[in-house]
Amino acid sequence: MSMASLIAQIDGIFRRYLVRLPASAVTRLYSNNRDIFLDSFVESRPAPVQVPETAHQTLWGIEFRTPLFNAAGMFKDGRGYELCARQGAGAWLAGTTTAIPRKGNLRAGAVKPFAPYPLSGAASNWQGLPNPGHTAVAERLASIQRHVDCPIGASLSADPGVETDIARSGLLSGLRAYENAGVDFIEINESCPNTEDGAAGFDHMVERLEFVSKEFVQKRKRHLPLIVKFSTDTDPSRTPELLDVLLRLGFDGVNFGNTSTQYSLHRTAITAPELPLYDYFCSTFGGGVSGRPLKQASLDLVRAAGEYLNSRAGHREFHIIRTGGIETSADVEQSLDAGASLCQWYSGYFEAYSRRGDQVYAQVLKKLKQLTA
Numbered sequence: 001m002s003m004a005s006l007i008a009q010i011d012g013i014f015r016r017y018l019v020r021l022p023a024s025a026v027t028r029l030y031s032n033n034r035d036i037f038l039d040s041f042v043e044s045r046p047a048p049v050q051v052p053e054t055a056h057q058t059l060w061g062i063e064f065r066t067p068l069f070n071a072a073g074m075f076k077d078g079r080g081y082e083l084c085a086r087q088g089a090g091a092w093l094a095g096t097t098t099a100i101p102r103k104g105n106l107r108a109g110a111v112k113p114f115a116p117y118p119l120s121g122a123a124s125n126w127q128g129l130p131n132p133g134h135t136a137v138a139e140r141l142a143s144i145q146r147h148v149d150c151p152i153g154a155s156l157s158a159d160p161g162v163e164t165d166i167a168r169s170g171l172l173s174g175l176r177a178y179e180n181a182g183v184d185f186i187e188i189n190e191s192c193p194n195t196e197d198g199a200a201g202f203d204h205m206v207e208r209l210e211f212v213s214k215e216f217v218q219k220r221k222r223h224l225p226l227i228v229k230f231s232t233d234t235d236p237s238r239t240p241e242l243l244d245v246l247l248r249l250g251f252d253g254v255n256f257g258n259t260s261t262q263y264s265l266h267r268t269a270i271t272a273p274e275l276p277l278y279d280y281f282c283s284t285f286g287g288g289v290s291g292r293p294l295k296q297a298s299l300d301l302v303r304a305a306g307e308y309l310n311s312r313a314g315h316r317e318f319h320i321i322r323t324g325g326i327e328t329s330a331d332v333e334q335s336l337d338a339g340a341s342l343c344q345w346y347s348g349y350f351e352a353y354s355r356r357g358d359q360v361y362a363q364v365l366k367k368l369k370q371l372t373a
């Protein structure tokens with residue numbers, strides 16, 4: 001067993017009691033020590049785990065070992081490919097990165113604030129997109145030794161809090177850096193709630209995507225699918241409008257989605273012992289809620305997108321990804337039924353990792369009826 005897996009297992013046992021301690025102390029504990037765990041986690045090298053071969057997917061001409069892989073933010077600095085490939089992940093996603101490296105948020109003694117709600121299968125974070133920048137991560141990705149069926153994706157975003165022209169040219173430089181680094185697909189993060197820009201307006205976002213389409217999508221030098229990730233707070237009735245924009249501009253997929261800022265709505269999904277921590281985090285930092293509370297919203301968005309795509313006959317290859325509340329094989333199955341081709345997980349992954357260690361993918365995928373039958 002790796003050190004990371006051992007730490008996660010021990011933490012999994014004690015976390016449900018620790019979160020009842022004073023909220024500011026718990027937040028500092030889980031924020032300020034998270035990097036120590038993550039450093040050991042990304043460098044762990046488990047023995048390769050077998051996952052059912054029938055879970056294999058070919059999408060956009062790319063081989064995905066399974067339809068499940070990590071969501072953005074887990075491997076922000078581009079380390080961790082070997083770990084995920086050995087665990088049997090369907091793919092691996094690095095980032096999110098920005099053009100200008102970011103240290104992340106600091107408030108109330110908490111560095112890159114994060115709080116888990118293990119009894120609720122949820123978490124909050126207000127990390128502020130910490131990352132070493134597109135260039136450093138692209139360089140790292142370019143030197144990775146690949147595994148068959150475990151493609152490499154890069155998540156990137158425009159720099160928050162800078163002038164529009166600077167943000168756009170930074171985004172373009174990142175897209176080009178990842179194209180040159182040989183990644184297999186790119187995800188543009190249009191949905192981080194934890195930065196100076198917050199949730200930008202719809203028209204502003206469309207203008208940025210139009211720019212990306214004109215300057216990059218239409219000029220791609222090779223086959224390189226581009227996905228756009230939105231928030232799970234997106235109104236499902238707007239999915240036709242969003243998909244029309246993405247299809248018109250030549251994008252290849254959509255991801256629903258990112259963390260939520262609907263704090264009062266999700267408060268009802270937090271168990272009583274975790275409410276003081278939840279209330280402290282939301283009032284002190286805000287941030288984004290992740291995990292089980294997002295399950296219904298991400299499914300509703302995928303269903304709405306799937307139905308709309310089906311009604312638009314003759315469009316080119318375009319895939320829907322579901323992120324938000326994925327924990328079990330039933331969640332993956334429901335996602336595929338609703339129209340998703342792939343799923344990503346973050347909170348559910350770490351919860352499962354604390355119980356299953358490196359069998360984290362195998363445990364979910366062996367029960368996946370749809371693909372293994």
Ligand SMILES: Cc1cc2nc3c(=O)[nH]c(=O)nc-3n(C[C@H](O)[C@H](O)[C@H](O)COP(=O)(O)O)c2cc1C
Nearest residue numbers: 071072073096125257258290291324325345346347
């Ligand atoms: C600590 C943390 C950091 C995250 N960082 C990013 C990020 O850098 N980019 C991004 O697109 N999403 C980021 N997310 C959001 C996740 O990718 C995912 O969309 C969200 O957590 C919902 O999935 P889940 O319910 O499986 O956690 C982050 C989430 C967490 C908990």
